[in-house]
Amino acid sequence: MLISIILTLLILGAAADEYGFSDAWNAAAGLATNLFGCSGCKDILSEGKKLANASPDSFIQWLQGKCDEIPNVDKDVCHGSFKHQAHAIAQVLQRVEDNSKAFDAMCTTMAGVCELPKFEPWKVPLPAKDSCPRRRPSPSGKAPIKVIHFSDIHIDPLYEEGANTDCKKPICCRSYTDEDKPCNNESPAGPFGDHRCDAPKTLEDSMYEAMMEIAPDASFAIFTGDIVDHAVWNTTADYNKKIIDDAYGKMKSKLNGKPVFATAGNHEAHPTNLFPTLAAVKENRGLYHQLSNLWSHWIDDDAQCDRREYGSYSSKVPGGSNLRIISLNTNLYYRLNLWVYRDIDEKDPDDQLAWLVRELQAAETKGEHVFIIGHTPPGDKDTVRDKSNFLDQVFNRYSSTIAAMFYGHTHVDHFAITYSDYTQRNAANARLTSYIAPSLTPTSGMPAFRVYEIDPETYGVLDSITYVADMTDPAFKSKPRWTKLYSAKEAYGPKVNPPVTDPKEELTPAFWHNLTEAMEADDDLFDAYVARKSRNWKPAECRDDCKTEEICQLRAGRSEDSCYVPKPGLQLRKRDLSERRGEHDECGELAISSVFEALNEPSELRRSLDSVKAELKRVHSRKGS
Known part of the structure; x- marks a missing residue:
């Protein structure tokens, strides 16, 4: 047996x-x-x-x-x-x-x-650079625009106030049994959520209300995926479809008509994580069609049609902007997508890399700036190594055109740096920054979202500000209060060498690298970063190997450079290390x-x-x- x-x-x-x-x-x-x-x-x-x-x-x-x-x-x-x-x-x-x-x-x-396994090196076919290559422009000095970034909302439509938060399932706050029903348990769920449960609709509504109070003048929003709850053993295609429809309907109605540029998370699929290529499964493209239709309210008509079968798009931001959003389907490179192993040597699933190169080359030729958005960060261990390497080649080639990259998936508040030379990871070689947003679902920390201040001409990020709803606040049970957790420029700008404190100065990739050097030398600064990572929920000491691995991950634009070494046992969220690094098991504790x-x-x-x-x-x- x-x-x-x-x-x-x-x-x-x-x-x-x-x-x-x-x-x-x-x-x-x-x-x-x-x-x-x-x-x-x-x-x-x-x-x-x-x-x-x-x-x-x-x-x-x-x-x-x-x-x-x-x-x-x-x-x-x-x-x-x-x-x-x-x-x-x-x-x-x-x-x-x-x-x-x-x-x-x-x-x-x-x-x-x-x-x-080692992967065969492959040089991605890329157009040659001009004899006078484009460089990232200096900040314009003009008043910034604002952009909202939220991720991993994981809405649970079956969340029930009063249901048991200490249940025997991976995710709680549902009436699985009579003992879990309201009034029948000793750990009742509140109206706005619990750390052992996914986000109720009330918390979702509260977040959108806070966004419009805090950043009513935001130009647009970025949503980096994961809508469906974690009770993935009990989902159906119709169940997921309704949750996704409802979530995008709320974005449309509650964000006052602001464009929302979105991407597909691994939880959007039914079954969870499974995203076959068109070559593997030609039918059942329903999720991509659904998302394309929902996104059509905000993206170009051509963008909707071009990659309708693949879950990606490229679209200009409306209103005369010189900014293009390219949304990648990172699930094609997700190591927990079993379909990855069907054709493990396939270099370019669904021809997404070739399409990305075409879009970036066109943007470079036109003098456009680009935001890359996706769900899973390419430098995270959850991205298969060869595909991460190939993506990185493209990102490096067009690092003067790409202003910044935005991801989710990890549920925590952090960043990652892309380098031109990973054998010499220093400020001079830092090329791009990935801004990785914390989650709304409270399973990994306090509910959160970000607001960026963006240069209106260069589209460089001038500041990243995280807002949270503190679940320990007594007011949370009646009406969550969303407050500023920290500003990256205020918290870290004076700590780096050279300091970055001018409101109109960009947070360049070199700035973020210099921050990692400052954290190496200053345990208090590093501890503050770890606490912010989980939005001050259960931060624990992270020293020695833990600290080394965390800083290594921040310097990993490619997953092969993340210092991740497989160990026997669970390879998703090892609690002994993850909790010290400000991460938490999003499925709760079921000791077996x-x-x-x-x-x-x-x-x-x-x-x-x-x-x-x-x-x-x-x-x-x-x-x-």
Whole structure:
């Protein structure tokens, strides 16, 4: 039985944190490491591949049957997860070769038991620079415009005031059982949210009201994705569609007609995380069509039609602006998107890089400035390394045209720097800044959004100001008060060398690099940054390796430079490190630490392997009869 259980958890590793059995997954990965190692993990996937090839339906039924054999794992969560993910798992396993780079990558992503596979260097085809290359312009000195940035709202339409915040599911504040209903529990949810729950609609409304009070003169807003809640085992395509429609409807009505330039988050898809390329799955482009229709209110007609099938677009900001927004579908490069492993050596999924180069070249030729927006930061470990490298080549080539980049996904308040030379990461080589916004959902900190002050001619970022609703404020239960947490220029400008305090001076990539150097030398400054990262929610000390890794991540425009080293076990949000760095497990704590304690026996392994082979034999027998 053990092989089947390990296989069940490992191949669903991409969703273990989402589905609430991350501790069980850690145990499975630990066993795979101790008893199998990398080669054993690939053997397990190979057995699954054989069964998937023999009979996809039998493979799926066999997987779902394992949910009843895994101790202490919520059966609803487990069955729901396989119901959603199993078909993609079967198709991916059918496609990949045994003992291949894809198997290495899957075992690295899911269990941390193989080394990250090396990718073949590829020089992205790029137009040559002009003999007199364009340079980033100096600040104009004119009064700035304002731009709002919000992300990862994760609205829960089933949030119920008074429901249990201390439930047994990955996300709470729902009436899962009679004990979870209002008046039947000792930990009732308030009207505006709880850290163990996703955002209620009341909190969503409060955020939009605050935006219009704080920045009523904002020129436009950027939304970097993730609308659907974290109860991903219980979603449907129709459920997601309604939440997405409702969310964009509110943006349209509550932001007083301001344009909202948006991108697709990994949670928008049903099943979660799964974004096949058009080459892999030609049908079921419904999500992209839906988003294209919703975005059409704010983007050019040509932009809506050009990439309607792909979840991306390029559009000028209206009103005579010289600014172009290019929205990337970063989910194509997301390591928890199982479809990535189907064609792991594909250099340019959905031809997005080639399209991006064309758009940036046209912008360069016309003298336009560009904001890049996307969901997952390219330098984050969640972006597969080869695709991150290829993107970085494009960003570096057009670093004089790109004014700034904006992302979400991490749920925390931070940034990342793109360099022209990653072997010499210094201020002189700093080329671009990625502004990574905190989330509305309070699972990783206080609800938050940002307001940027932008030069109206160069479109450089002059300041980044984060606003929060403090959930410890007694007023939060009646009406959240949104206040300024910090201004980057005020908090960090005097601390860097040279200081940056002039309101009309740009926060250049060199400024952000100099900040990382200042934080290396000043623990108090670094501690203040870590506290702001979670918006002052449960900050803990981060020293030694923790501090080194955090600063390394800030200097990672490419995921290969993030200092991330896979370790056996859960590779999504390790609490021992993440909490020290101001991050928190967005799915809550479901301790299943002793799930596999009784299964660590070689004899069990042999019996389990025999059971998988017996199932395969039964499939072949049925086919021959």
